[in-house]
Amino acid sequence: MDAQDIGFLRPSLPDLMARAADELNLAVPGAGAHLRWSNLGVLAAVVAGAAHELHGHLEAIAGAVLPDRATGLLLDRHASWRGISRLPATAAxxxxxxxxxxxxxxxxxxxxxxxxxxxxxxxxxxxxxxxxxxxxxxxxxxxxxxxxxxxxxxxxxxxxxxxxxxxxxxxxLGGGLAGGTGQEDDEALRARLAAHVQRPPQGGAEHDYVAWAKSVPGVTRAWAAGGRPGVGLVTVRFMMDETYENGLPQAGDVAAVQAVLDAERPLTALPVALSPIPLVIPVSIGGLQPSTPAVRQAVEAELRDLFKYGTALGRRLPISHVREAISRATGESDHVLLEPVGDILPADGEIPILGTLTWPV
Known part of the structure; x- marks a missing residue:
């Protein structure tokens, strides 16, 4: 919500200056506050500047009343009111x-x-x-x-x-140096807060396991499946898209999520944290026009975004989405997608991962 949402249009600085000059002319007949070099004209400009700053402050407050537009410390306050804290940066x-x-x-x-x-x-x-x-x-x-x-x-x-x-x-050694993450940004914190408000904790519902996994620094996506691989078990697979190039968690990350799940789980369930099974998808693009380094970099960036934000565990990735991502690249005017040739169909527990990108003539 902001000032415009409640029917108030913030006046511009020139409008405020004109209003102040009008008021001074009404209060002091013959004052000439609109004249360029009059003392009262200068006073009108000073008053208008102060009012303009106050309007800006009120507009900022109006925008942060609800967490959907709040940022920084104000968003932190919204989250902390509901027991949620911004995830800190962690060291590898x-x-x-x-x-x-x-x-x-x-x-x-x-x-x-x-x-x-x-x-x-x-x-x-x-x-x-x-x-x-x-x-x-x-x-x-x-x-x-x-x-x-x-x-x-x-x-x-x-x-x-x-x-x-x-x-x-x-x-x-095996497992690498892992677990280094940046501080949680506003969008990620806002998404966790929205999930908490819109789908409140229910003591072991599917979305509770997702929320618990996302409370670990670096976890961006998570999926929970009850009854797998057996009765009473809950499989929780997750991704760390901003931490690793392919988004797949390392052994230490799996252990960190497992520890949180063990601490939060209901007594009747046994959650198991796992990394998704990577389904590596090589992409081959022919006939790229124009086939310049800049366009190729733009295509690769769009494909990485698609495989990061447009995929889900065990869910079909339509081939049309791959073509669309390539066409969306800045500067691209034409291409022929040689590989993959059809929809990407990951099995249960698998997630599509962008493989080698090649450019046959």
Whole structure:
């Protein structure tokens, strides 16, 4: 709701100046407040400026009365009134392995590694003791929160400062360095708040499991299915679209969601958190006009948006939506979709993921 919604049109600054001048002329006959250089004309402009600022303040308040248009701290207040808090940014963490170190050497807590992107990670307590085979496994956490610090399995990190008997390189173990997310934005918080208001908690309804999963930082979409794989079980699969390029959660993310589900679940149900099964869809586009790098980048961006926001677990993705996404790209005038050739039909538990994008002539 804003001022216009209740039938009030905010006057412009020139309108307010003219009104103030008219009032002064009525109060002081012959004042000439409309004259360019009159003292009362200057006074009219000052009064109009103050009124204009007040109108702006009131318009902002009117827009934030309901959470559908509230932003920032005002949206936080709407959410906190209903027991919902904005999800904070989180730091990526995981394990790395050091090979070829001197046996019984120590990698102390607080030691720092750096990635190829110049992001810093710190060794967590208790550090790591090199075994007789010259190997050690240590836990790391990124110094700065955010998804940019997530790294895949096999990525290489380098010690910032040399350690006696310890090689400089370390490789990221299975599961990667994961869990780094940005702070929840207004749109995501507003969506969670709307779901809470429109579908209030019911002690274990399907949407409760979705809400519990989305209370974990980084979770953008979630689906719950009761009775799968057996009676009393509830399967909860979820995506982290803003955290990882393909949106698929890592092992640590699944564990984090599982912990929340275990804490919130009713006694009669056993929820199981799982990553969706990826159905990788390669896309091949021929006859792109014009086939320039800029147009190709625009097409790829539209396809990534489609696979991020236009797909759902186990739900058909019409081939027409793929063609539409390509046609929507800025600068595209024509194309021939060579692959896929028909509707994308994921099985139960599967979700379509954009695969390799090729451009045959």
């Amino acid at each position: 963490s995981g394990e790395v392995k050091v090979v070829g170190a001197e046996p019984s050497s120590l990698i102390p807590a607080g030691s720092r590694y750096v990635s190829s992107a110049k992001l810093l990670y710190e060794v967590l307590a208790p550090g790591g003791l090199v075994d007789a085979g010259g190997e050690a496994v240590v836990s790391l956490e990124a110094l700065e929160p955010g998804s940019q610090a997530n790294l895949p399995t096999g990525a290489t990190l380098t010690l910032v400062a040399p350690l006696a008997g310890i090689p400089a390189a370390a490789s990221v």
